[in-house]
Amino acid sequence: MIWNPAKECMSRDEMHALQSKRLQKLVNYVYHNTPFYRNKMQAMDISPEDIKSIDDIVKLPFTTKQDLRDNYPYGLQAAPSSEIVRVHASSGTTGNPTIVGYTRKDLAVWSEVMARALTSFGVTRDDTFSVSYGYGLFTGGLGAHYGVENLGATVIPTSTGNTEKHIRLIRDLKISGIACTPSYALYLAETLEKMGISKDDINLRIGAFGAEPWTENMRKEIEQRLGLKGYNLYGLSEIVGPGVSYECSEQNGSHVNEDHYYPEIIDPDTLEQLPYGTTGELVFTTLTKEGMPLLRYRTKDLCTLYDEECACGRKSVRMGRIVGRSDDMLIIRGINVFPSQVESVILEMNEFEPQYLLVVERKGNLDTLQVQVEVRKDFFSDDIGRMLAMKKRLADKLKSVLSIAADIKLMEPNSIARSEGKSKRVIDNRMLK
Amino acid sequence: MIIKQLSIFLENRSGRINEVAKIMSQNDINMRAFSMAETSDFGILRLIVSNTDKAEEVLRAANFAVMLTDVVCVECPNVSGALAQVLDRLTEQGVFIEYMYAFAEGPVANVIIRPTDVNLCEQILAE
Numbered sequence: 156m157i158w159n160p161a162k163e164c165m166s167r168d169e170m171h172a173l174q175s176k177r178l179q180k181l182v183n184y185v186y187h188n189t190p191f192y193r194n195k196m197q198a199m200d201i202s203p204e205d206i207k208s209i210d211d212i213v214k215l216p217f218t219t220k221q222d223l224r225d226n227y228p229y230g231l232q233a234a235p236s237s238e239i240v241r242v243h244a245s246s247g248t249t250g251n252p253t254i255v256g257y258t259r260k261d262l263a264v265w266s267e268v269m270a271r272a273l274t275s276f277g278v279t280r281d282d283t284f285s286v287s288y289g290y291g292l293f294t295g296g297l298g299a300h301y302g303v304e305n306l307g308a309t310v311i312p313t314s315t316g317n318t319e320k321h322i323r324l325i326r327d328l329k330i331s332g333i334a335c336t337p338s339y340a341l342y343l344a345e346t347l348e349k350m351g352i353s354k355d356d357i358n359l360r361i362g363a364f365g366a367e368p369w370t371e372n373m374r375k376e377i378e379q380r381l382g383l384k385g386y387n388l389y390g391l392s393e394i395v396g397p398g399v400s401y402e403c404s405e406q407n408g409s410h411v412n413e414d415h416y417y418p419e420i421i422d423p424d425t426l427e428q429l430p431y432g433t434t435g436e437l438v439f440t441t442l443t444k445e446g447m448p449l450l451r452y453r454t455k456d457l458c459t460l461y462d463e464e465c466a467c468g469r470k471s472v473r474m475g476r477i478v479g480r481s482d483d484m485l486i487i488r489g490i491n492v493f494p495s496q497v498e499s500v501i502l503e504m505n506e507f508e509p510q511y512l513l514v515v516e517r518k519g520n521l522d523t524l525q526v527q528v529e530v531r532k533d534f535f536s537d538d539i540g541r542m543l544a545m546k547k548r549l550a551d552k553l554k555s556v557l558s559i560a561a562d563i564k565l566m567e568p569n570s571i572a573r574s575e576g577k578s579k580r581v582i583d584n585r586m587l588k
Numbered sequence: 589m590i591i592k593q594l595s596i597f598l599e600n601r602s603g604r605i606n607e608v609a610k611i612m613s614q615n616d617i618n619m620r621a622f623s624m625a626e627t628s629d630f631g632i633l634r635l636i637v638s639n640t641d642k643a644e645e646v647l648r649a650a651n652f653a654v655m656l657t658d659v660v661c662v663e664c665p666n667v668s669g670a671l672a673q674v675l676d677r678l679t680e681q682g683v684f685i686e687y688m689y690a691f692a693e694g695p696v697a698n699v700i701i702r703p704t705d706v707n708l709c710e711q712i713l714a715e
Contacts, residue, residue, distance in 0.1 A: 530597060535653040537595035537632060537702075538686065539625050564629045567599050569651045 158274035158306070159267070162414050163469045167462070170470070174209040174417055177442040182206045182215065185448055188233040191226055192216070192450060209417065212440060213428050217451045220253065223393065228254040234445045244292040245392040245491065252292075255392055256446040262301065264443055265395050268412040269302020272401030275410070275467075276361050276386040278332050280307035285325065287335035287343075288366065288489070290314040294396025295366050295489070299334040299388075302398060308332070315339065318346045325357050332361040334388065334397070336489040337369035337377060341520030344380035354382035363388045365397055366489040367522075368477050389474070393452055394439050400474050405466050408473030415443050418472060419451065420460050423481040434459045436481045437474065455482045483581065485515060487522045490559045494580040497526055497561075500552045506534040506545050510571045517585045524561045526553060529568050590710050591661045593700065594635040594643055597653035600626065608633060611650055617643050621700060623689035634689070636661075636700060658706045662713055666697040674699065674713065683709050 157163050165173070183203045185192040195216040196202065205214060223231060228251075232239070239256040257265070278284060284303045288295025296314055303310040311330060313321050322343065324330060333340070340362055347354070359381050364374075365388035374385045389409050390397035399416050400409035411418045419428050420435040429435045437454045441447075459475040485492045494513055501507050508529035516523050528549065536542055546563045553561045572579070598604045605624070612619055618638040625632045637643045640656065647654045664670040671690070678685065683703045690699045703709040 530653060532648075532653045535595075535597045535655060537593075537634070537655060537657040539627065539632060542597075542630070542632070543627065565597075565599075566630075567597060567651075568653050570599060 156274050156277070156279070157468060158271040160468075163271060163410070163471055165414070165470060167470060170413065171209060173414055174442060175207070177414070178209050178212060178417070178440070179203070179206050181440070181442055181444075181448055182450070184445075185233055185450065189231060189448075191222070191231055212417065212419065212451065215440075215450050217426065217438070217453055218449045219453050220393070220455070223253045224251045227251040229256070231449070232256050232447050234258050234447075239446055241297075243294045243297075243392055243396065245294070253393060255294075258445040261395070261444055261446045264415055265298060265398060266301040266305035268395070268398035268415060269298060270306040271412060272388055272398050273302055273306050273308070273332075273363065275401050275403045275469075276332070276363055276388075277384075277404075278303070278306060278308055278361055278363075282308040282331045282361070283311060283328055284308045284332040284334070285311040285313045285321070285330045287313050287315060287321065287333055287339060288397070293489075294390070294392040295334075298390070298396035298398060299363070303334075318343060319350060322347055322350060322352060322357075325359060326352060329358045331358050332363070333359060333383075334363040334365075336366045337364040337373050337385070338367060338488060338517070338520055338522055340364060340377045340381060340385070341373070344377065345520055347381070354380065357382070359383040362386065363397075363401075365389055367486045387476075389477075391439075391454060391456075393449065394441055394454075395444070399439065403465060403467035403469060407465065408461055408475050410465070410469050410471045410473050411460075413471050415441070417442050418460055418474065420458070421453075423453075423455075423457075431460050431462045431472070434475075434478065437477075453481075455480050455484060457481055485513070485524075485581065485583065487515060487524050488559055490557065492524065492557055492559070496556050497553065498580075500549070500556055501528055504549060504552070506531055507549070508568060510573070511580065512571050513581045515581070515583045515585055522585060524557075524559065525564055526561045527564045527566050527571060529566045529571055532568050589661050590658050590706055591636065591700075592640045593657045593659045593702075594637060594640060594647070595655050595657050596633040596635070596647060598631045598633055600629055600631060605633060607650075608635075608647070608652070611646055612637065612643065615639075615642060615646050617646075621689065621691040621698070623687070623700075625687065634687075634700075657702065660701045660703060660706060660709045660713065662699045662701065664697055664699060666692045666695050670697065671699060677712055678703070678709060681708070681712050683712065 186203045238258045241257045243255050244252040286299045290296030362383045362385040377385050386402040390399040400411040402409050417440040419438040423436040437456045438451050456477045457479040461473045510529050512527040514525040550563050621636040623634045686702045688701045
């Protein structure tokens with residue numbers, strides 16, 4: 156099924172014309188409402204009149220996460236605060252979260268693109284759908300929630316936590332669809348088995364999985380253990396949240412809602428736009444956003460775009476799986492973690508050497524983060540209680556900065572390998588299998 | 589008698605205690621007693637050695653996190669009930685013991701006590 160055939164199946168020429176018209180309008184809008192973009196464009200000696208078609212997008216400035224941080228909290232907001240009806244925030248690297256304000260129209264567009272995604276996964280008005288992303292500042296919960304409501308299915312706002320109760324609801328309410336992170340889906344399967352409930356006792360048939368990278372092997376495992384079909388749902392809070400792109404029945408890449416979020420692939424070093432079929436850094440321009448519209452936002456996600464027609468009937472551009480990052484960000488249980496966040500905490504504490512190593516593992520079905528730190532010789536104590544208290548202080552500080560718990564391992568001085576130039580700060584053992 | 593104990597921070601890693609033992613051996617330092625306190629990821633090795641200052645120096649040179657801790661060494665007969673007598677006196681005076689360990693040589697047993705108040709503990713036991 157296709158939610159909005161007029162847009163999702165629009166011919167390439169019509170889409171080009173629509174995107175061109177929308178880009179012109181957007182550039183005009185940000186030029187007159189966001190000093191940040193006006194200054195950037197003036198410095199580059201371009202004016203809104205220079206943008207005549209979507210192909211002129213290459214003339215426009217990029218936006219980075221750092222720009223959002225530097226202009227915290229509302230520097231990139233274009234709409235007046237009276238028009239903003241909701242704010243979401245994503246985790247920040249060194250204290251400043253990214254604040255994204257939505258107008259009423261932004262929320263309507265978000266519900267529209269989420270309904271397209273869910274319809275593409277096969278969700279209908281007859282489904283009972285559990286939204287198991289976190290509700291709150293994170294875009295996952297509320298974003299998926301309003302998409303399900305817009306589509307007309309019954310939404311069960313389970314959020315995260317209390318997995319056993321969730322499973323009872325899945326069984327008793329005959330929940331047929333679920334949106335969550337793929338690692339939570341695996342945890343759900345594990346808990347199901349522990350409770351002695353078989354996948355034949357439940358009615359789950361569709362899973363919308365996103366917010367963290369996952370593999371084909373994980374998909375097979377989730378599908379087999381929960382008895383459902385799993386689809387990729389991609390998004391990022393700076394652009395809108397979940398619903399930027401979505402898989403179809405062909406499962407050959409994720410269709411981008413490119414009438415709203417225009418995708419480009421660039422070379423992260425030269426910043427040149429690359430043709431379809433080439434792997435590079437994914438960049439989005441929010442063609443229709445009012446609250447916080449962004450020009451050429453660099454996602455740092457590495458992937459490939461394809462414009463060949465899809466057998467599902469949609470003509471929109473598809474993006475392949477995210478194959479990596481052009482920075483050192485880690486996604487752990489759906490939360491963005493930068494090594495620099497850990498570093499800033501360690502540097503604040505005299506007890507530790509400025510040497511650390513992050514080890515990320517997938518234990519059972521959950522991602523775990525271990526932080527290894529060296530104890531300074533002068534701070535070593537003969538008292539085990541004091542050493543454990545030191546460990547706990549670091550654990551608590553990290554938890555408040557990262558929003559996820561890390562296992563701390565105290566190391567002897569000089570035990571973490573030093574290297575000239577760029578030190579190895581991260582060992583990620585998750586993707587090996 | 590108040591004596592100096594070496595406390596060494598060790599990661600839980602195989603061969604680590606052996607490295608300490610080797611350094612002691614290479615420097616002709618005799619380990620008279622030791623005890624190991626451990627948690628899931630690290631441990632504290634506590635040593636009474638023949639030449640404390642030298643041991644501290646060579647361990648530091650080998651990049652160990654090491655410190656000296658004052659502990660009380662009590663000599664008592666190596667017979668049943670002797671330790672209870674010593675501890676009774678400490679308990680009566682409200683001395684709290686963080687940890688202790690012992691080593692026996694023939695008719696005599698030496699008990700190493702780390703109390704919260706080292707001086708008070710020594711005073712009580714000297715009486």
